[in-house]
Amino acid sequence: MNRGGKTLLVLALVAVVGMAFRVSWNALRDVARAVGADSTAATLYPFVVDGLMALALVATLVLTDRADKRFALRVLAAYTVASLVLNYVHGLVPELHGRSVDWGRLADWDPANWMLVLLATSLPVGSIYFGSDLVAKVLHHRPTPPADAEKSDQIDVNRSMPDLVESTPEPPVPLVELPVIEPVAVDLQHPIGEPAESTPVGAVAAESVRPVRATGRVPDAARNARPTRTAEELLNEARSVTADWPDTDLTAERIRKAVRTSAEKARTLRDTLRAERAADREAVDSAA
Incomplete structure (x- = not known):
């Protein structure tokens, strides 16, 4: 109107x-x-x-x-x-x-x-x-x-809302030690641009890669608690720990917990120990 x-x-x-x-x-x-x-x-x-x-x-x-x-x-x-x-x-x-x-x-x-x-x-x-x-x-x-009315309405809405629960802070990402890449050996006997005798025609010479170094200090939590053991040392430790175990307790899970190794290595140790015990029993039976 x-x-x-x-x-x-x-x-x-x-x-x-x-x-x-x-x-x-x-x-x-x-x-x-x-x-x-x-x-x-x-x-x-x-x-x-x-x-x-x-x-x-x-x-x-x-x-x-x-x-x-x-x-x-x-x-x-x-x-x-x-x-x-x-x-x-x-x-x-x-x-x-x-x-x-x-x-x-x-x-x-x-x-x-x-x-x-x-x-x-x-x-x-x-x-x-x-x-x-x-x-x-x-x-x-x-x-x-x-403008003030809209602001007051927004304040009332914010006040009527329940307080937000503080979110749990994310755990820190553990630092992983980067593997050191071994440098690639380069044949220096041949001049640059001239391929070596063992290199086939059309192949590209590999470029040398500088080793990547981990920057900063690795925290103690990220370091390994035990030094790296060889397969023989791991097997000897498993023999010593399971010497008085019955055959029913000789499982991969118990071996893994006892010697603190991976599941794959524990299965290998289980098979090796069972084979040794079976060989020992056969030797005793044949001697008798």
Whole structure:
């Protein structure tokens, strides 16, 4: 909708509200006279009730805080119901129109009359209290800029989220000792560009490769606990450890744990020890 259409809509709404106020003003003025107000007070009485309704409506549109907005809506609803009740009583009691009703008499039943008189006389006092509170809330209201509103929403979301569990630091990667590449021997008897006699035609001479040295100190955890053992030393150690073992316990797993070697070497030691024991038993049987 363009600006002209919005302007016409607002003007039409103001006209309708003004005419509705004029209709309600007549009923509230007669009720005010019936409860003892003079002509001036009775003329101003409708502004006290319906005027506070308009003020509460404006405060509802201006305030952004949820509690303040709820308070303004409650005031608007309460005074709307009160104005409706007084207009309804004005329609039920014809004597109010001709000013022939007894002073302070709005209903024939005494309890209902007391409640109506209490309602009509308490509305001005309530207007002072609730109107002052609404005006104070509107004057102290500070609208939140859009950027700050988005930032506050993000902060609320971050606060509502549970604290993240600290991730366990990854274990350090152990340093592995790099193998030393042996340099390739180069035949220096032949001049450069002239192939050796053993080199076939079309073959490319191998380039010499410099040995790669491990930089830095290797930590103690990455070093081998035992020196490298030969196959004979490993076999002798296995014979010594398993000398009093029965044949049922002569397994690769137990041998691997006893001599602290690899599974492949443990299987080789197991087969060798079993073969030696079988040979020893055959020799004893043949001697007997």
